[in-house]
Amino acid sequence: MSTVTALNSRTRPRSARPTLERVTSGRVLNSEWIKFRTLRSTWITLAAAVVAMTAIGTAVGYFTGTGNWATLEAQDTLASAPLQGYFLTQLLVGVLGVLFVTGEYGTGMIRSTFAAVPRRLPILGAKTAVFGAVALMAMTVASFAAFFGAQLFLGPDGHGSSLSDPGALRSVAGVGIYLTLVGVLGGALGWVVRNTAGAISALVGLLLILPVILGLLPGSLGTTITKYLPSNAGGSLMTSVQLPDTLAPWTGLGVVVLWVAAALVAAVVVVRRRDA
Amino acid sequence: MIEAHNLTKRYGEKIAVDDLSFTVQPGIVTGFLGPNGAGKSTTMRMILGLDAPTSGSVTVNGRAYAEHPAPLHEVGALLEARAIHTGRSAANHLLAMAATTGIGRRRVEEVIDLVGLREVAAKRAGGFSLGMGQRLGIASALLGDPETLILDEPVNGLDPEGVLWIRTLLKQLADEGRTVFLSSHLMSEMALTAEHLIVVGRGRLIRDVSVDDFITSASSDSVLVRSPDEGHLRDLLLADGIEVSSSEPGHLQVTGMTSDEIGYRAAAAGLTLLELSPVQASLEEAFMALTHDAVEYRAPTPSPAARGEATPVLEGIAA
Numbered sequence A: 001m002s003t004v005t006a007l008n009s010r011t012r013p014r015s016a017r018p019t020l021e022r023v024t025s026g027r028v029l030n031s032e033w034i035k036f037r038t039l040r041s042t043w044i045t046l047a048a049a050v051v052a053m054t055a056i057g058t059a060v061g062y063f064t065g066t067g068n069w070a071t072l073e074a075q076d077t078l079a080s081a082p083l084q085g086y087f088l089t090q091l092l093v094g095v096l097g098v099l100f101v102t103g104e105y106g107t108g109m110i111r112s113t114f115a116a117v118p119r120r121l122p123i124l125g126a127k128t129a130v131f132g133a134v135a136l137m138a139m140t141v142a143s144f145a146a147f148f149g150a151q152l153f154l155g156p157d158g159h160g161s162s163l164s165d166p167g168a169l170r171s172v173a174g175v176g177i178y179l180t181l182v183g184v185l186g187g188a189l190g191w192v193v194r195n196t197a198g199a200i201s202a203l204v205g206l207l208l209i210l211p212v213i214l215g216l217l218p219g220s221l222g223t224t225i226t227k228y229l230p231s232n233a234g235g236s237l238m239t240s241v242q243l244p245d246t247l248a249p250w251t252g253l254g255v256v257v258l259w260v261a262a263a264l265v266a267a268v269v270v271v272r273r274r275d276a
Numbered sequence B: 001m002i003e004a005h006n007l008t009k010r011y012g013e014k015i016a017v018d019d020l021s022f023t024v025q026p027g028i029v030t031g032f033l034g035p036n037g038a039g040k041s042t043t044m045r046m047i048l049g050l051d052a053p054t055s056g057s058v059t060v061n062g063r064a065y066a067e068h069p070a071p072l073h074e075v076g077a078l079l080e081a082r083a084i085h086t087g088r089s090a091a092n093h094l095l096a097m098a099a100t101t102g103i104g105r106r107r108v109e110e111v112i113d114l115v116g117l118r119e120v121a122a123k124r125a126g127g128f129s130l131g132m133g134q135r136l137g138i139a140s141a142l143l144g145d146p147e148t149l150i151l152d153e154p155v156n157g158l159d160p161e162g163v164l165w166i167r168t169l170l171k172q173l174a175d176e177g178r179t180v181f182l183s184s185h186l187m188s189e190m191a192l193t194a195e196h197l198i199v200v201g202r203g204r205l206i207r208d209v210s211v212d213d214f215i216t217s218a219s220s221d222s223v224l225v226r227s228p229d230e231g232h233l234r235d236l237l238l239a240d241g242i243e244v245s246s247s248e249p250g251h252l253q254v255t256g257m258t259s260d261e262i263g264y265r266a267a268a269a270g271l272t273l274l275e276l277s278p279v280q281a282s283l284e285e286a287f288m289a290l291t292h293d294a295v296e297y298r299a300p301t302p303s304p305a306a307r308g309e310a311t312p313v314l315e316g317i318a319a
Helices: A002-009 A014-020 A025-037 A040-066 A081-107 A109-116 A121-157 A168-193 A196-215 A221-226 A230-238 A249-273 B040-047 B090-099 B105-114 B130-142 B160-175 B187-193 B211-218 B230-239 B259-268 B283-294 B304-318
Strands: B002-011 B014-024 B029-033 B055-060 B075-078 B148-152 B179-184 B196-201 B204-210 B222-226 B243-245 B251-255 B275-279
Touching: A025 A040, A025 A121, A025 B090, A040 A081, A040 A121, A040 A168, A081 A109, A081 A121, A081 A168, A081 A196, A081 A230, A109 B090, A121 A168, A121 A249, A168 A196, A168 A230, A168 A249, A196 A221, A196 A230, A230 A249, B002 B040, B014 B040, B014 B055, B014 B196, B014 B204, B029 B040, B029 B160, B029 B187, B040 B055, B040 B148, B040 B179, B075 B130, B090 B105, B090 B130, B105 B130, B130 B148, B130 B160, B148 B160, B160 B179, B160 B187, B179 B187, B187 B211, B187 B283, B196 B211, B196 B283, B204 B211, B204 B283, B211 B283, B222 B259, B230 B243, B230 B251, B230 B259, B259 B275
Parallel strands: B029 B179, B029 B196, B075 B148, B148 B179
Antiparallel strands: B002 B014, B002 B055, B196 B204, B222 B251, B222 B275, B243 B251
């Protein structure tokens, strides 16, 4: 059979090759980058996230710009007001983070992946790095686009903000960072839960439902606890002025990072121990 | 070379693989044979480090699989169910796998041609038929030109042409000095492809034997005789100390005498024979006899005793 002869096309001896073709972090990173960009769903979800962020920001600018400025609540006039679209965008980027991991479990691809890189942790690292890099770029662009999109309608009336305003640059850049961290959190939950629906539920529960439930606690207990939840801690970073009962901006970032780090540690433990 | 030492895998109460030790030699195709649920897939996953053994160990070319610096060059694996992301094209799947160990696009193109997936290489793997999926899995296994190949049920879902292709390919790979280890629950397939057999049932080793020896030891030849003078013939043969059994009127199953001898014997006694045919026990039957006690899931065949017990219970309910 002509097909079979091609097997020998590579020059032997084979014993010399494994040292040249060993698995390295760079190669695993490249492999994960190929995986990330060769799925249509990746680009659809990422595009949806960028569009949502930008469109909502621009729309906020339009409605507040054409509204009666005197009657608006203080929060709606902040420099960071056009960034509210992060609320929806975090779900999209979170789902993207989840899918990059659970898509492999759902299809059985994870067995091929771990057979190629049996030490496993380089995969977890490479997935996190590839996703983090792409998400940080895309979400930062989206956040700036939302901010400047809003200025198109706010600027002419003199209600516009500039990046040099107090807290403006920090909150705009903060949205890019927060959204990236939410996606990484989604990925980490994906490693732990290993199931798309389960990981998305866990993420939504942590970001959206837990703050509501804990907010019902009596007295000041609710507000004391909820400000340390990832969504509220992230909110501190993404609001240009510190609001009552919230953390200081950089403290907020630190708290979100701790949440993500904790989830990643859990992911590492699970990936190492469990059978694939 | 694959060496398993006292490999054991337990899932809670259930033992999937039970103290399994064997060696798979290079240069031949070794079949891993057993009924469904015998622990074949679990064993293969343990070889690849996907499942951790509860106890015992397994090495590939002297080292645990995970300790090889370039695993894809050491072992190529085709795992049971499709281990491929359904949303990615065949070519991109192979490129991503190849990238982990620095294998270039040229080799990817090569294996695509090798398995005959050129026309569909740019299509999403989710739309592949079972046979195409198997071919993609085999392409993936061959990427690193590995010394050892592990294939879990490789002929599953393949059409006859595909089955022949796999058989030829595996033999070729073994002839090149590689270790080829494939699992199947079909004895007939193994007889055609493998030279050596490791037979398991309920996670335990049943036989570690060459295919030739297995066939010789397994086949008990008998002769089917059909005759209107059934009774006389039986008495005649029994008198000679020959084993005779009968499954239906007019039919005799004779063991320990050739069909020629039976023919002459009957003619000498003036008995009429309507049919005289040698029966060779099929390999499948031999395999089933061997693993009968080890089959995990079997359709229940109620014994008279069991039926007898069941009736009063029903009557009790009725009363």
